[in-house]
Amino acid sequence: MKRLSLFTICLIILVGSWVFLRFVVGGVISVPIPSSVIGMYMGLIIIAILVHISVEDSRFREFLRPVHETLIDDKRRIRRRVIAVLIPIFLLGYTYSIIAQRANPPGSPRDAHPSPPLELTYKDAVIGTMQDVVNPFRHYEKDDPEAFKAHVENGRRVYHQNCFPCHGDHLDGQGHFAPYLQPLPANFQDPGIIPNFQESFFFWRIAKGGPGLPAAGTPWDSAMPIWEDYLTKDEIWDVILFLSDYTGYQPRTFGEAH
Amino acid sequence: MRNRNVVSLLMLVLGMLCVLMLAHAQNAPEASEKGKEVYENSCAHCHGVEGRGDGSAAENLLPKPRDFTRGLYKIRSTESGQLPTDQDLFDIITEGMPGSSMPPWDTALSADDRWEVVAYIKTFYDGFKESETPPRAISLEDKIPYAEESVEIGKGLYVDLGCVECHGNVGRGDGTSAPTLTDEWGFQTWPANLAQGWNYRGGADTEDIFKRFIGGIAGSPMPAFEGDSFLHFGLTAEESKRLSELENKDEMTEAEEEESGKFYEKMDAAVDIALNRAEGMELSAAEQQTYDNAMKVVYEKSWHLANYVKSLTPEKRPESAIGNNVLRSQYVQGALPPMDDAAWETLQSGYFPVVGQVVIEPRQFNPTIDSVNVKSFYNDTEVAFLFTWDDRTQTIGDETDETTGKTLEDALAIQFPVKVPQGPTAPKPYFLWGGRLPVYLWHWKASAPEQVTELTAKGINNAEAQEAQGELQTQSIYKDGQYKLWVKRALKTDDKKDLQLEPGVFVPIAFSAWDGANGDVDTKRVMSSWYAFVLEPVPSSKRFIYPPLIAILSVGFLFGLRAFVQRRNSEEV
Numbered sequence: 084m085k086r087l088s089l090f091t092i093c094l095i096i097l098v099g100s101w102v103f104l105r106f107v108v109g110g111v112i113s114v115p116i117p118s119s120v121i122g123m124y125m126g127l128i129i130i131a132i133l134v135h136i137s138v139e140d141s142r143f144r145e146f147l148r149p150v151h152e153t154l155i156d157d158k159r160r161i162r163r164r165v166i167a168v169l170i171p172i173f174l175l176g177y178t179y180s181i182i183a184q185r186a187n188p189p190g191s192p193r194d195a196h197p198s199p200p201l202e203l204t205y206k207d208a209v210i211g212t213m214q215d216v217v218n219p220f221r222h223y224e225k226d227d228p229e230a231f232k233a234h235v236e237n238g239r240r241v242y243h244q245n246c247f248p249c250h251g252d253h254l255d256g257q258g259h260f261a262p263y264l265q266p267l268p269a270n271f272q273d274p275g276i277i278p279n280f281q282e283s284f285f286f287w288r289i290a291k292g293g294p295g296l297p298a299a300g301t302p303w304d305s306a307m308p309i310w311e312d313y314l315t316k317d318e319i320w321d322v323i324l325f326l327s328d329y330t331g332y333q334p335r336t337f338g339e340a341h
Numbered sequence: 342m343r344n345r346n347v348v349s350l351l352m353l354v355l356g357m358l359c360v361l362m363l364a365h366a367q368n369a370p371e372a373s374e375k376g377k378e379v380y381e382n383s384c385a386h387c388h389g390v391e392g393r394g395d396g397s398a399a400e401n402l403l404p405k406p407r408d409f410t411r412g413l414y415k416i417r418s419t420e421s422g423q424l425p426t427d428q429d430l431f432d433i434i435t436e437g438m439p440g441s442s443m444p445p446w447d448t449a450l451s452a453d454d455r456w457e458v459v460a461y462i463k464t465f466y467d468g469f470k471e472s473e474t475p476p477r478a479i480s481l482e483d484k485i486p487y488a489e490e491s492v493e494i495g496k497g498l499y500v501d502l503g504c505v506e507c508h509g510n511v512g513r514g515d516g517t518s519a520p521t522l523t524d525e526w527g528f529q530t531w532p533a534n535l536a537q538g539w540n541y542r543g544g545a546d547t548e549d550i551f552k553r554f555i556g557g558i559a560g561s562p563m564p565a566f567e568g569d570s571f572l573h574f575g576l577t578a579e580e581s582k583r584l585s586e587l588e589n590k591d592e593m594t595e596a597e598e599e600e601s602g603k604f605y606e607k608m609d610a611a612v613d614i615a616l617n618r619a620e621g622m623e624l625s626a627a628e629q630q631t632y633d634n635a636m637k638v639v640y641e642k643s644w645h646l647a648n649y650v651k652s653l654t655p656e657k658r659p660e661s662a663i664g665n666n667v668l669r670s671q672y673v674q675g676a677l678p679p680m681d682d683a684a685w686e687t688l689q690s691g692y693f694p695v696v697g698q699v700v701i702e703p704r705q706f707n708p709t710i711d712s713v714n715v716k717s718f719y720n721d722t723e724v725a726f727l728f729t730w731d732d733r734t735q736t737i738g739d740e741t742d743e744t745t746g747k748t749l750e751d752a753l754a755i756q757f758p759v760k761v762p763q764g765p766t767a768p769k770p771y772f773l774w775g776g777r778l779p780v781y782l783w784h785w786k787a788s789a790p791e792q793v794t795e796l797t798a799k800g801i802n803n804a805e806a807q808e809a810q811g812e813l814q815t816q817s818i819y820k821d822g823q824y825k826l827w828v829k830r831a832l833k834t835d836d837k838k839d840l841q842l843e844p845g846v847f848v849p850i851a852f853s854a855w856d857g858a859n860g861d862v863d864t865k866r867v868m869s870s871w872y873a874f875v876l877e878p879v880p881s882s883k884r885f886i887y888p889p890l891i892a893i894l895s896v897g898f899l900f901g902l903r904a905f906v907q908r909r910n911s912e913e914v
Contacts, residue, residue, distance in 0.1 A: 151906060151910075154902060154903045154906045154907075155903060155906055155907050155910060163903075166899075167896065167899050170895055170899065171892035171893070171895045171896050172892070174888070174891050174892050174895050175888045175889065175891065175892040176888075178887055178888040178891050179884055179888040182881060182883055182884040182887060182888065183880055183881075183884045185669075185877070186845065186847075186875070186878075187667070188667055188847040188873035188875070189764075189765045189847060190765060239386060239397070240386075240397040242386075243386040243387070243396065243397050243398035244397055244398060244400070244401060245699075247386075247398060247442075248442065248696075248697065248699050248706060249699070251444065252383065252386070252387075252444050252449070253383065253444070253446075253448075253449035255448070255449060257444065258444070259441075259442050259444060260696035260697065260699070262694075263694045263695070263696045263869065263870070264696065264870050265870050265871070292700075293771070294771055294776055298768075304769065304772055304870055304871055306700065306772065306773075306870060308699070308700035308701065312701075313702065329382075
């Protein structure tokens with residue numbers, strides 16, 4: 084078998100890497116890589132190839148030899164003509180597809196967890212500072228498990244009469260209305276949600292809903308209702324207990340300084 | 342030698358695994374503490390701790406969560422009056438019931454947990470323990486494959502068997518008796534909209550549909566095709582055809598009277614046998630034969646009917662990812678097509694699902710409208726829209742809500758911002774009829790079908806009709822369970838409260854819809870979050886200039902390169 088020329092090997096490496104990144108990693112293993120990142124990897128591979136072929140004069144000449152041959156050698160006439168047709172056709176199609184592409188609506192950046200205000204309020208009455216307010220029923224967990232259970236059960240009721248169409252029976256943000264809302268309802272089973280915030284933060288998000296988000300909370304699409312209009316303060320605290328009890332995640336607390 | 346040991350060990354393990362899997366696939370384990378725990382944690386909030394379908398969520402829901410204490414299960418692979426198999430129960434838990442609030446539990450619960458729940462659910466109804474024989478499965482053996490011919494036969498049966506009465510002429514669930522139906526428990530229930538296969542509770546494969554015919558949908562008004570709930574039960578296809586002919590005659594001769602009398606006798610006998618069988622009586626060989634013959638006809642007709650029903654719905658729910666489905670208005674030269682113009686057929690519909698408004702009281706937890714479908718054309722001065730949506734009942738403002746006294750009627754509202762947000766970080770108005778930022782609305786009501794009112798709103802309860810009503814042309818029609826609304830407006834108006842349209846600019850668009858017969862009024866409605874609308878620009882003529890230019894340049898480059906290499910080569914030599 085004839086040995087592959089250096090040029091062909093480089094071409095195979097280049098195309099092979101792209102296919103690997105785009106279709107094997109992105110498709111078969113299904114970890115899609117953004118096209119900009121693929122572009123960066125491909126850039127690095129091209130630089131590596133250029134370095135490799137230009138280290139020695141002779142190697143560089145060997146690399147260019149098939150190119151030379153294709154361009155001027157009469158034995159390579161057919162290949163030359165095929166390439167002379169294929170390259171312009173490819174460019175024609177590629178530029179056409181770019182120009183004729185339909186525009187897509189502008190995406191909006193989104194801050195999923197915007198900063199809360201300094202003070203926590205319920206229907207305009209101040210409860211306390213965001214940092215200091217704790218769930219008034221949380222202490223029952225240690226002091227009075229029976230009472231705690233009653234509050235969790237009440238929270239379960241509140242949740243299933245109000246929240247589950249969107250946030251789901253399993254609290255995983257997959258309620259039957261969820262697929263048609265943007266942004267998607269919060270997934271409380273996600274380990275990045277409950278443990279990262281204090282209970283006062285949840286109270287704020289529940290009480291004020293989508294309309295209560297600060298200016299940074301663009302794009303203002305959240306379907307989260309202003310629950311302080313419909314739920315009592317205690318019901319909101321109970322539902323927060325239920326969220327952490329059901330998922331097993333503890334909201335963040337700031338323990339006493341030692 | 343060692344190799345063989347390894348192989349036989351492997352075989353043994355594999356064999357055991359197979360046996361275990363088979364055992365698992367057929368029967369749920371004995372009810373256990375684990376099943377109770379999973380049930381109480383994941384199911385009880387709807388189905389109730391004691392399985393009565395009275396959990397805390399139930400009061401807001403319709404269809405109601407199933408009451409397990411009566412052993413009535415809608416989705417079964419078993420014959421009429423039979424209990425479901427364990428696999429049936431497992432499948433429903435796994436896949437959920439589309440179109441209702443029963444979600445699929447495939448990711449939230451492990452397969453083991455789901456089997457435990459199956460076992461636990463069965464404890465709510467003693468019939469499971471008492472039944473000694475396994476439930477009789479519906480045979481799928483003689484399936485008639487999907488074909489135009491079969492669909493045609495099915496179409497005839499759809500009328501003959503009386504499906505039209507509930508499911509309507511073309512299957513949108515808009516039959517005359519649709520608004521009057523209740524289930525075993527007395528709750529209102531709507532016949533399925535057969536044009537929306539993605540909402541069939543038990544799946545939309547032909548086999549699924551067929552099983553619903555033969556087994557019925559227990560607890561609902563949908564009958565099983567057996568006995569007197571099936572037209573001409575006991576007659577062959579030919580006999581049935583003949584009897585229909587006779588029945589359609591204004592007057593029968595004596596001979597014909599006699600002939601039809603014989604048919605009735607035959608039918609009565611078959612119906613009696615079916616009743617006896619359903620009650621568990623032993624059938625004699627002759628009776629069994631009569632029954633089998635009757636059911637053979639039922640099975641055959643049911644396959645044809647299943648094929649017809651299958652033909653009524655698209656294969657899949659239309660693509661509906663928010664952000665991806667954009668309403669693109671197509672440019673045309675000259676006048677825009679009116680509502681019934683064939684030009685609309687050339688456009689693909691934008692599919693915009695809606696959900697119940699559960700934000701502001703009064704709320705709608707049980708929507709009956711699935712989606713709004715929209716097409717649009719524009720020209721140099723105007724834009725026209727064609728909105729279609731399925732609604733089982735036409736309510737035109739002659740009914741009032743019993744509790745609020747408000748007038749109930751069907752309606753649609755199309756929502757735009759007054760000003761298009763500039764740039765990706767500019768906020769849109771609140772999706773529920775605006776807030777700090779106002780929205781511009783077109784409000785159509787079934788009581789004034791040729792009129793669209795322009796509204797400005799700063800909140801769902803804060804909408805006002807504009808003083809200066811623009812010249813919106815409107816046409817609408819209600820037919821076979823579907824509304825069509827056609828609206829035309831100028832791209833630009835003089836009114837500052839109106840949205841101004843320009844080709845190529847993406848405009849947020851959202852919908853609200855009201856089904857009067859479902860109690861929708863004011864905030865109780867279905868609605869969507871923001872989608873995008875654009876007057877699709879006429880494709881740039883640049884697409885015919887640049888690509889050829891680049892192709893020609895590349896040819897020139899290749900030639901130049903060749904000439905360059907040739908020259909250098911000859912110099913080197």
